[in-house]
Every structure is written in structure tokens, then in C-alpha cells.
Amino acid sequence: MRLSPLTIKLLRDVWRLRAQAAAIALVIAAGVGMVIMSFGMIRSLEATRASYYDIYRFADVFAPIRRAPTSAIRAIRQLPGVAYAEGRVTASAILDVPGIAEPVSGRLHSLPNPKGLNQIVLRSGRLPGLDAPRDVVVNEAFATAARLSPGDRFSALIYGKRVQLKLTGTVLSPEYVYAVAPGQIFPDNRRYGVIWMNEDALAGALDLRDSFNEALVRLAPGANRDEVIRRLDILLDRYGAVGAYGRDLQISDRFVSNEIEQLATTVEILPPIFLAVAAFLLNIVLARLVETEREVIGLLKAFGYRDRAILLHYGQLAALLSVAGLILGAVLGAWLGRGLAGIYQRYFVFPFLEFRAGADSYLISIGATLIAVLAGAALAVTRAARLTPAEAMRPPAPADFSGRWTASAARALVPDEPSRMILRGLFRRPLRSLLAVLGLSSALALYIASASSTDNVDRMIELAFGKAEREDMVVTFAEPRDARALYELARLPGVLRVEPYRATSARLTAGHHEVREGLVGSSPQSDLSRAVNMEGRVIEPPPSGVVISTRLARRLDIRAGDPIRAIVTEGERPVIDLPVSAIIDTPLGSSARLDKAYLNRLLREGATLSGAYLAVDSNYGEAVSRALKETPQVAGVTSQQAILQGVRDTVAEQMGIVTLFNTLFAALIVLGVVYNSARISLSERARDLASMRVLGFRRGEVSYVLLGELALLVLVSIPVGISFGLALSRYVTAQFSADLYSIPMGFNSQTPAEGVLAVLVASAATALLIRSKVDHLDLVRALKTRE
Amino acid sequence: MSTGRPARRRIYHIEDLTKTYGTGPAAVHALRGVNLDVDEGEMFVLLGPSGSGKSTFLNILGGLDRATSGHAHFFDTNLTDLDDDGLTEYRRESVGFVFQFYNLIASLTAHENVSLITQISKDPMDPAEALAMVGLKERIKHFPSQLSGGEQQRVAIARAIAKRPRVMFCDEPTGALDSETGVRVLDALDRINREIGTTVFIITHNAVVAEMADDVVLFGDGRIVGRRSNATRKPPLELRW
Known part of the structure; x- marks a missing residue:
């Protein structure tokens, strides 16, 4: 098959523009990759949670009561909207775990029926034997933090009765994706454990034989949950109902939703902005790239090529230049998204991961990029195609710089001609200069907004632990006590x-x-x-x-x-x-x-x-813990130190990963933009610069004209970018409508400083690359060619 | 006009200059051994068909390109010994260029285009004076886009002479102009040569232009194939083509 001359030109152009194509690919990959990675990660977590809940039959409604006979379940099952219901026995307990100085709070549940609700996933060991009242399984996180393994023994104080227990295995439960002691915000897995044991044994300890104290309900498809809850409350009122509630108010789900929501805010607000910025920059780059082909476009027209063919040709060029970036972005985004989701899957303790980026995130991000790129190319081609072929065959009239403002402002501002060249170049096309500043400052803003989320978490920690919760320990009594209890605590040494x-x-x-x-x-x-x-x-x-x-x-x-x-x-x-x-x-x-x-x-x-x-007193921490364990009625002790560590390990760490990727992508965009801007400026100014070299200007003097323009754009972009970045960070912060905690705006001057440094390093690297191009300007060609 | 010229210093002494582009069977021999002596203050016209080597010759003399072998002495300096920086300094201090397509900086006014050069020169003219010499005193605040082709080329000449170069190279200075405008440009070059004694090289296809020169060199196939001196230089304003 013979390739048409235009196709050959196309391929050669792509090869000629390979360095720029690489820079374009970086920007596209950053935009597309961000969207696919972020949406993929969030959707995967949501899909994983949904199938986890589904497969392990997580209840839709919880109805705690004081005590109801097992027969009451039948009445619940007959309520309209209820697909399935069962009762279970549950209680809180104080655990005495070998090796842990302070009392541990425990939550006890009867083991779920084999086909019942809130199934558990065995992770190690085995489930309790049918006739083994002391056999228990605990949530894996607690076993790990408390260093318990199957075979270990510990005791529990259940309603005043001390019961010896034997650990047979560790489990995961959809009900405890996030195991948090009541009243706490962050998990302290060493001091809070969830225990499952045979129903008979637990009911016996609580004096609840043939009864249950919590009903679990699975709704029928399309059921009105609030109506079911209302009817449940009426039905169970005589059994001492404290109010049924939906899954969304269940503590673990609330935390998981909160975390996913929070993560979603972090990762879903910025990526579309990333994509928009990337698309916008590509639009500018492609438009300028095609503009440099003006003469060729005129010649093609002179040879009889129709506008449509020329448009198609440059459209293909734009598409080809984007293809590498699109593929790279899609592959990288999916790969990173899967990796990130894997990290969060372990963090959220889901037993498996379902990866799902969604065809729409691919379609939208790739489509948006292509539209931006093609529109940029089309605009420039249409402008160039407006020239009559004759105009293109003649040496073009010099660009018009006679605009009064353009001419006089530069004269007033700077004394020397090279500087005036720079200023007039920028003033003559204010829109384009503005767009370049906008592009660069958006990239800087993205960097700052991404990186500042770490500052915001630091500020939250400082507010929460430095200003609000300044205690070392929180003691919880099993039952409310009178004021004397306070004096008992105050008397403890330390x-x-x-x-x-x-x-x-x-x-x-x-x-x-x-x-x-x-x-x-x-x-x-x-x-x-x-x-x-x-x-x-x-x-x-x-x-x-x-x-x-x-x-x-x-x-x-x-x-x-x-x-x-x-x-x-x-x-x-x-x-x-x-x-x-x-x-x-x-x-x-x-x-x-x-x-x-x-x-x-x-x-x-x-x-x-x-x-x-x-x-x-920090020297007495251990002694106080021991003393509290001996104190009757103390149901739990939490250590702020442990919780703070938990926050650092969870929120700070998960934000850290996202932030790292965002920042990296922002840096790529900065690099891509700076490089392309400079390359295009070089091709636009090549003739002027070569003429100056011929006229005896030294390399440094010529580079000044080219790089001065870039430097000026970068300099103007920096304050604009910082303001944008802080505003964007404030916006993202304000979007955190998380239900359990809010993230304040934490300003750390180091973050913008790092962003500026990234821009400066990218610019300096580009400047060096471009500078070497200036050294190789073809002086002889400048003499012979027209503009 | 002046025939009995006073003894002048030799500005260029060129010996066996060759230039080959590429190697092996694909090699193009642009110059095949050129010898030429040029006195200071002369008006030189280089004639020859395309590919005859005249532009290559001018590029080497102008410090834009390097010879493959041979010598090109500018006074006592052997241009073929100079490195890139040396050639830049040579162009900066001693050479003025006028291009076929003017190569003015579009973002600078006529005056600024000239002072772009005077700012880096050791003993320049006042830019206004240089523009006056080419008859553009009234147009100094205009941008290239506001000037005709002939006017642009005269700005380019003013730019070239403003640093008082020892030599000026003009590659097809009238190539993009109509004859009437071209004549005015040549007139400007003629005045520079007479009034400040700058040696001027003009490359052209146009044989008529040769009549305004002291010496005419004919190039063919990479060699000088003929040289003649005009007894009298015809004033450019009398040229027609």
C-alpha cells in the first residue's frame, strides 16, 4: 500500500515533534491518569464495600432492645418491607488481656446463624465449637494489636461475672470494617475488641436464654426503610426498644462512608480540574503548534488541497500527538487506581477487592482531551486556511506591533531593545500571554492545592489534640457514678x-x-x-x-x-x-x-x-493503667497517644498517598507546559533569534530574548498560582462535608514554596534544554528564508 | 567616477577556499578552490546562477559558515582559525548584514531595530543618523508592519551601517523588491560605500546591478569563473531592469 504524501508528512511531522509529543503526552497522561486513578479507586472501594455487605448479608436495620422473646422475630418478619429478620444477643464487657496493663473494652455478639445476617469471614484458626461455651473469635485488628493468637486465653467481665475465654480464631465482619469504641472517633485496636461466641453461652451469661436483645433486619427490595423503622419501634416498644436505626447510622458504616466520602472529596474534586487544566493547556499548545505551520497550510491550499483535507490532516496530527498520552494515562491511571484501591482495601479491612474504574471515566477523560486537542488544532487551521494561497506564497507582512499600547508601554517600561522585544511579544497577544499565565498558574495551583491537604490534616491534628483534647487518658465507667468516683481517680499516684x-x-x-x-x-x-x-x-x-x-x-x-x-x-x-x-x-x-x-x-x-x-505524669502512665484495671466499674480506658498514632497512621497516611500522586501529576503538568511553551516560542522566534545571531549577538544575549519571555510568564504565574492554589485548597477543604470530622484549612508557607520551587526547577530544566537549541540555530537559513 | 583610487589596505585575502557538504558519493562541492583579494572600500558584486557557490562564499566571509579547507584572511585574522565565539565577535564588531527578506524584528520600531545593534557596538552612529542616511528620517517611529518592502530594506541597511562595520554583506538585497524600490535600496548602499568607505559585497542574480560595482566576480560551479572591474560605477538611480 502506498501512503499518500499527506500521510507521509503526518508521520514525519510526528517524528519531528517527538520531544514536544513527549511533553504533551505527559500532560495528557497526568490529566487522564488522575481521573481514571481517582474515580477507579473510589468506585472500586464503593463496589467492594457493596459486594462485601451483600455477600456477607450485612443487616439494613438494627433494632436494639432490652429483651424480647425469640418468638417476637416472627412478628418482625411479617412487617411489610422486611425480607428477613433475626435476633441476636449482644453485650459490652471489660476484658482482661494478658500483656495489656489497662482494661480493654469489649463488644460481645452471639455468632451469626450459618445463613443469617452479619456473617463473619474467618481469617485464621477456626470458629468456636458448637458445644464449647468458652471458645471465641475476635476481630483480626484487635488480635493483631493485642498480640493474641488462636489458643490464647483471656477473661471478660460480663455484667459482673468473670468468664474465662479461649481464642479459636480471628475474623472480619462487615459490621466492624472500622472497629471503634463507643464515643470514639478513631480506632484504638489495642484497647477495643469485638468478640463472637456461641449464643447459648452468651445468653447464659446475660440471663437472656430464649431471648434476644437486638433485632437485625434485611429489607425487601424497594422497601421504605423509614417506614420499617417506625413500625419496628412501635412493635418493639414493649420490649424496651431504644430506637431502630438504619445501616447508615451504624457506627462502622458511618465511618467507612465518612472515610470514602472524605477520600472521594480529595480525589474527585481535583482530578476533573487536572483534566480541565491539561485539556486547556493542550488546546493552547496545539493551536500554537499548528500556527507555526501557517506557511505549509498556505502552500497546500495553493496546490489545490481543500480546507477539509487540511483540517483533517492537522486533526490527525493533533490526535496522533495525543495518542501516546491517552494510552499512557489510561494504563497508568488504571494501574495506579488498582494499586491505591488495594492499599485502601487493606486499610478498610475488606476481605477482597473489586476493581472498577467505569467505562465513563475512560470515555469522559479521553473524550475531553481529544475535544480540547482537536478544537485547538481546528481553530488554528481555520485561521491559517483563511489566507489566500497567494498570501502564503508572498513573504508575509511583518506582524503588526504598532498598537499604541503595545508600542509605548514597552518603551516606557524598559530601556533596551531586547527587553522591549520580550514585552511587546507578550503585549501584542495579551490573550495568549494571559492563557499561558493561566495555564502555568493552574498547574502551580494544582500542586499547592494537592500538597496542602497534608498541611490541613496537620492543622486538624494540632487543633484536635493540641487544643481540644489535651488529656492523656479517657476513663469510661460501666455505669454512671457519683462525684466520689472523681476523687478516687484523682488520688491515683501519677x-x-x-x-x-x-x-x-x-x-x-x-x-x-x-x-x-x-x-x-x-x-x-x-x-x-x-x-x-x-x-x-x-x-x-x-x-x-x-x-x-x-x-x-x-x-x-x-x-x-x-x-x-x-x-x-x-x-x-x-x-x-x-x-x-x-x-x-x-x-x-x-x-x-x-x-x-x-x-x-x-x-x-x-x-x-x-x-x-x-x-x-508521663512516668506513671503504666502504673495508672494498672491501677485503673483494679478499679471497679472502669469499663474502658483510651490513650490519646494511641489515638493520635491511629490518626497519623490512617488519615494522615491515606491522605499522604493521594497527595503524593496529585503532587507528582501536578509537577508533570508544570513540566509539560513549561517545555511546550518554550519550544513553541523558540519556533516562533527562531528567525528573529537567528537574525540577531547573524548580526553579532552572542548566544547569551539571544537566549535572553527567548528565555526572558518564559521567565516573565513564570514570574507572573507564581503569585497568581499561589492565590489560585490557596483558593482551591480552601474550596476543597470547604467541600469536606464529612459527617464525623472536618478538616480545617492549614496554611504552611513551605507548601507554596515547594510548588514555586517545582515550577522554577521545571523552568530552569526547560531553559537549559532550549538554550542548547539556541546554540544550534541555523544562521544561514535565517538569511534565506522568509518568515 | 573615481578611477585613480588611492592605495587601499587589503581587507580580504582568500586562498584555495573549499567547502564540501556531506561525505562520500553524496558530497556536494559548493566551493572548489576560490582565490580572491579584496581592497578596503570597494563595492563588490557577486554574480552567478543558483548553486554556483556565491552564497556559500559569502557565508564563509561573513563568519556564518566554516570552510572545509583553505584560508580566508580578514586583515591579519584568519577567519578559518576562529571558533564559534570568535566568529560571533567578528560579526559583532566588523560585519553588517542585509538580508533578502530584511529580517527586521517586527516587535521593534525602525529606530529600535537600529539601536538594537548600536547598543552592542563599540563606536556606533546615532540610529537617527543612520536612518537619515537611507532617507528614512521621517519614519523612525514606525514598526516594520507600517513600512513598505523598500523602506524595510532601507531600515535593514541602516541597521547594518549604524555600527560602522568594515564590511557589509548583502544577499539578494533587492530580490524581494520591485525595480523602482530596488534602485532606491541600491542607492542607499552606494552612498554608504562612498560616504563612510564600507566595503560592500552584493550577491545578486541581476546582472544590471553589476554596473554599480567597482569589481564584479562571476561564480560558476564552485569557482570564480570571471572577474572584471568597471571603469566607472554607474549611479544606482540610473539602473533599470
């Missing part, structure tokens, strides 16, 4: 300060909105645990009324001054109406805070406390 708190679980309602959220009462003038807003200012709980977080206010759709109703779900279960005295934007921690004395009054009790915050 305890420097003790502050009481009263916490109660409740359903908060406002209008038709309902949220299950604990009420936390703390003392005014607290020094350890305090409500802190995003600016780090301490907000004292008012003497009456409740301070709630912006997150909670959003979910309840209320403003400061509005009333809310709290239906307490423990003890006397009072229903309390509370005025919302303030709404604060707080990084994390309790969403509804009151004055402890006020909460005590509302609960019609004395100076009762649920637990206390402790400041502990």
Missing part, C-alpha cells in the same frame, strides 16, 4: 488532673430530621477536653443550652437559637427540649456539648459522671 464528663446516648430531632448523637456535658473552665473552633478558640458550654457542631446543625437543618429535642436512650429515657445556643465549626469531637451541671439537672440526677479525662 494523675495530675481529673475532669469529669457526663455522656448519654440520645436521638436528637428537629422537625422531621433525626440524628443519633451523644450529649456530652463537661465542666466550664475545663483545661483538658474543650470545644474548639477551626480558629483554635475555646468555646465554653453555656450554663443552659447546647453548643452543636456545624456538621450536626447541617444534618438537623437548624440555626443557632432553634430548639432541638433530645430523646435520651438510656436510664430513665427522658425527652428533653434544648435551645441551641451556638453552632461552632469544630474539627472533631462531640457534636453536642453542654454544661455538665445543666445536663445532670436535665437528667434529674446529682453530680453524676460517666467518666473522666485524666492528665497523667
Whole structure:
């Protein structure tokens, strides 16, 4: 087959432009790769979670009650919208694990029926034997953190009865993808464990034979969940129902959703911007590339080629130049997405991973890139094709620089001609200069916005652990206790300060909105645990009324001054109406805070406390833990140090990975843009520069004209890019509508500085490359060729 | 006109200059041994068909290209010994160029195009003076896009002379111009040669131009195939083609 001359030209052009094609490929790969990687990762996690829940039959609705006879299950199964229901026995316990100084909080569940809901995945060992009341399995994360392996023994204090248990295996459960002790935000796997044991043994220990204290419900397809919940509450009211709730309020799912959502915000806002910036830059690059072919286009027309054929030719050129980047982006994006999803799969403890990027992310990102590239080429070709062939055959008129502003501004600003050449080059085509600045500053902005998420997490940690939760330990009692308990804690050697708190679980309602959220009462003038807003200012709980977080206010759709109703779900279960005295934007921690004395009054009790915050002398940490283990009624102790470590290991680390990739891609875009801008400037100015060389200008002097333009564009782009970047970072931060914690805007001047450095390094590297091209300008050709 | 010229210094002494592009059977012998002596202040016209070697010759003399063998002395300096930087300094200090397509910087006015060069010269003219010499005193603030082809070429000449070069190379200076405009450009070159004594080399296809020269060199197949001196130089304004 003989190739047509235009096809041969096409192939040769691609080969000639290979360096630029490589730079273009980088930009495309960054844009396309980002989109596919990010969407692939998020979708994979969502798909994995969905199939995990599905395969292991995770319940849709949970209905905790005090006690119901097994026969009540039949009534539940007959409710409209219920596909399946079963009862189970569950309880909290205090564990005594060898090797752990402090008491460990435990959650006990009866083993699921073989075909029932909330199935578990055996990871090591075996399931408890049918007639082995002491056999238990625990969640894998706890076993790892507490260094427990099958065969080990430990004891549990269940409702005052000490029970010896034997570990037979470790498991995963869709219910505990994220195992967090009640009232905590981040997991402390060493001090919180989930245990599954034979139903008979557990029911026996709790005196719940032939009964259950939690109903699990699987909804029928298309069922109205809220209606099922309403009917369940009515049905189970006489069994001491505290309120059924959907899976979305289940603590682990809430955390997983929160984390995926958070991750999605990080990875889904920026990639489309990446793609848009990449597409925009390619549009400019292709348009300028085709413009340099103006003369060829004129000649082709003179030879009789039709506009359409010429358009097709350059369209093919643009497409060919993009192909490598598209393939690279798609492959790289899918590969990195799968890798990242794998990392998160382990982090979220899903037993398997289902990778799914979705055809639409490929189609959209590749389509958007091609459209941008082809539009850029088409625009330039159409402009060039407007020339009559005769015009192209004549030496073209010199570009017009006589615009008054262009001419005089440069004269006023700089004294020497080479500098005026630079300025006029930029002024004459203000739109193009503007676009170049916009492109460069967008790339810098992406870098800053990506890299600053680490700063934001650092700021969150600083606010949460440096300003808000300053205690070393949090002690939780099994049952609320009177004020004497506080003195007992204060007397322990090594305890420097003790502050009481009263916490109660409740359903908060406002209008038709309902949220299950604990009420936390703390003392005014607290020094350890305090409500802190995003600016780090301490907000004292008012003497009456409740301070709630912006997150909670959003979910309840209320403003400061509005009333809310709290239906307490423990003890006397009072229903309390509370005025919302303030709404604060707080990084994390309790969403509804009151004055402890006020909460005590509302609960019609004395100076009762649920637990206390402790400041502990660092030399006595171990001793205090041991003493707490001996203290009756202490249900759990959490260490802030361990939680902080948990935050660093989880949030900070997961953000770190995403940030690394974003930053890398942003750097690629910077490199691609700077290189292409400079290469095209070189081809546009080649004749001027060669003429200057012929006229006796030294290499350095000639390079000044070329690189001066680049330097100026880069210099202008830097402040613009920093402002863009910070605004973008602020926007991304504001988009975090995560339900459990918020990320503040943390500014660290090092991040923009690194971004600027990346731009400068990319520019300097490009400058060196281009400089070597200046050295090889063909002087003889400059004499002979017209523009 | 002046025939009994005073003894002048020899500006170029060229010996066995050859230039070969490529190697082996594909080698192109652009110059096959050129010998020429040129006195300072002469007006030289190089004639010859395309591919005869005249442009290659001029490129080597102008410091834009290197000879394959032979010598090209500019006063006491052997150009063939100079490295790239040396050639740049030679062009910067001693040589003026006028191109067929003017090669003005479009973003600079006429005045600025000239002062682009005067800024890097040791003893330049005032750019306005150089522009006045080519008859463009009134157009100094105009950009190339506002000038006709002939005017642009005269700016290019002003740019070349403003640094008071010892020698000027003009490669087809009228090639892109109509005859009337071309004559005015040649007139400008003639005045420069007479008034400031710059040695001028003009490459052209146009045999008529040869009448304004002191010496005419004919190139053919990489060699000088003929040389003649005009007894009188015809004023350019009398040339017609």
C-alpha cells in the first residue's frame, strides 16, 4: 500500500515533534491518569464495600432492645418491607488481656446463624465449637494489636461475672470494617475488641436464654426503610426498644462512608480540574503548534488541497500527538487506581477487592482531551486556511506591533531593545500571554492545592489534640457514678488532673430530621477536653443550652437559637427540649456539648459522671493503667497517644498517598507546559533569534530574548498560582462535608514554596534544554528564508 | 567616477577556499578552490546562477559558515582559525548584514531595530543618523508592519551601517523588491560605500546591478569563473531592469 504524501508528512511531522509529543503526552497522561486513578479507586472501594455487605448479608436495620422473646422475630418478619429478620444477643464487657496493663473494652455478639445476617469471614484458626461455651473469635485488628493468637486465653467481665475465654480464631465482619469504641472517633485496636461466641453461652451469661436483645433486619427490595423503622419501634416498644436505626447510622458504616466520602472529596474534586487544566493547556499548545505551520497550510491550499483535507490532516496530527498520552494515562491511571484501591482495601479491612474504574471515566477523560486537542488544532487551521494561497506564497507582512499600547508601554517600561522585544511579544497577544499565565498558574495551583491537604490534616491534628483534647487518658465507667468516683481517680499516684464528663446516648430531632448523637456535658473552665473552633478558640458550654457542631446543625437543618429535642436512650429515657445556643465549626469531637451541671439537672440526677479525662505524669502512665484495671466499674480506658498514632497512621497516611500522586501529576503538568511553551516560542522566534545571531549577538544575549519571555510568564504565574492554589485548597477543604470530622484549612508557607520551587526547577530544566537549541540555530537559513 | 583610487589596505585575502557538504558519493562541492583579494572600500558584486557557490562564499566571509579547507584572511585574522565565539565577535564588531527578506524584528520600531545593534557596538552612529542616511528620517517611529518592502530594506541597511562595520554583506538585497524600490535600496548602499568607505559585497542574480560595482566576480560551479572591474560605477538611480 502506498501512503499518500499527506500521510507521509503526518508521520514525519510526528517524528519531528517527538520531544514536544513527549511533553504533551505527559500532560495528557497526568490529566487522564488522575481521573481514571481517582474515580477507579473510589468506585472500586464503593463496589467492594457493596459486594462485601451483600455477600456477607450485612443487616439494613438494627433494632436494639432490652429483651424480647425469640418468638417476637416472627412478628418482625411479617412487617411489610422486611425480607428477613433475626435476633441476636449482644453485650459490652471489660476484658482482661494478658500483656495489656489497662482494661480493654469489649463488644460481645452471639455468632451469626450459618445463613443469617452479619456473617463473619474467618481469617485464621477456626470458629468456636458448637458445644464449647468458652471458645471465641475476635476481630483480626484487635488480635493483631493485642498480640493474641488462636489458643490464647483471656477473661471478660460480663455484667459482673468473670468468664474465662479461649481464642479459636480471628475474623472480619462487615459490621466492624472500622472497629471503634463507643464515643470514639478513631480506632484504638489495642484497647477495643469485638468478640463472637456461641449464643447459648452468651445468653447464659446475660440471663437472656430464649431471648434476644437486638433485632437485625434485611429489607425487601424497594422497601421504605423509614417506614420499617417506625413500625419496628412501635412493635418493639414493649420490649424496651431504644430506637431502630438504619445501616447508615451504624457506627462502622458511618465511618467507612465518612472515610470514602472524605477520600472521594480529595480525589474527585481535583482530578476533573487536572483534566480541565491539561485539556486547556493542550488546546493552547496545539493551536500554537499548528500556527507555526501557517506557511505549509498556505502552500497546500495553493496546490489545490481543500480546507477539509487540511483540517483533517492537522486533526490527525493533533490526535496522533495525543495518542501516546491517552494510552499512557489510561494504563497508568488504571494501574495506579488498582494499586491505591488495594492499599485502601487493606486499610478498610475488606476481605477482597473489586476493581472498577467505569467505562465513563475512560470515555469522559479521553473524550475531553481529544475535544480540547482537536478544537485547538481546528481553530488554528481555520485561521491559517483563511489566507489566500497567494498570501502564503508572498513573504508575509511583518506582524503588526504598532498598537499604541503595545508600542509605548514597552518603551516606557524598559530601556533596551531586547527587553522591549520580550514585552511587546507578550503585549501584542495579551490573550495568549494571559492563557499561558493561566495555564502555568493552574498547574502551580494544582500542586499547592494537592500538597496542602497534608498541611490541613496537620492543622486538624494540632487543633484536635493540641487544643481540644489535651488529656492523656479517657476513663469510661460501666455505669454512671457519683462525684466520689472523681476523687478516687484523682488520688491515683501519677494523675495530675481529673475532669469529669457526663455522656448519654440520645436521638436528637428537629422537625422531621433525626440524628443519633451523644450529649456530652463537661465542666466550664475545663483545661483538658474543650470545644474548639477551626480558629483554635475555646468555646465554653453555656450554663443552659447546647453548643452543636456545624456538621450536626447541617444534618438537623437548624440555626443557632432553634430548639432541638433530645430523646435520651438510656436510664430513665427522658425527652428533653434544648435551645441551641451556638453552632461552632469544630474539627472533631462531640457534636453536642453542654454544661455538665445543666445536663445532670436535665437528667434529674446529682453530680453524676460517666467518666473522666485524666492528665497523667508521663512516668506513671503504666502504673495508672494498672491501677485503673483494679478499679471497679472502669469499663474502658483510651490513650490519646494511641489515638493520635491511629490518626497519623490512617488519615494522615491515606491522605499522604493521594497527595503524593496529585503532587507528582501536578509537577508533570508544570513540566509539560513549561517545555511546550518554550519550544513553541523558540519556533516562533527562531528567525528573529537567528537574525540577531547573524548580526553579532552572542548566544547569551539571544537566549535572553527567548528565555526572558518564559521567565516573565513564570514570574507572573507564581503569585497568581499561589492565590489560585490557596483558593482551591480552601474550596476543597470547604467541600469536606464529612459527617464525623472536618478538616480545617492549614496554611504552611513551605507548601507554596515547594510548588514555586517545582515550577522554577521545571523552568530552569526547560531553559537549559532550549538554550542548547539556541546554540544550534541555523544562521544561514535565517538569511534565506522568509518568515 | 573615481578611477585613480588611492592605495587601499587589503581587507580580504582568500586562498584555495573549499567547502564540501556531506561525505562520500553524496558530497556536494559548493566551493572548489576560490582565490580572491579584496581592497578596503570597494563595492563588490557577486554574480552567478543558483548553486554556483556565491552564497556559500559569502557565508564563509561573513563568519556564518566554516570552510572545509583553505584560508580566508580578514586583515591579519584568519577567519578559518576562529571558533564559534570568535566568529560571533567578528560579526559583532566588523560585519553588517542585509538580508533578502530584511529580517527586521517586527516587535521593534525602525529606530529600535537600529539601536538594537548600536547598543552592542563599540563606536556606533546615532540610529537617527543612520536612518537619515537611507532617507528614512521621517519614519523612525514606525514598526516594520507600517513600512513598505523598500523602506524595510532601507531600515535593514541602516541597521547594518549604524555600527560602522568594515564590511557589509548583502544577499539578494533587492530580490524581494520591485525595480523602482530596488534602485532606491541600491542607492542607499552606494552612498554608504562612498560616504563612510564600507566595503560592500552584493550577491545578486541581476546582472544590471553589476554596473554599480567597482569589481564584479562571476561564480560558476564552485569557482570564480570571471572577474572584471568597471571603469566607472554607474549611479544606482540610473539602473533599470
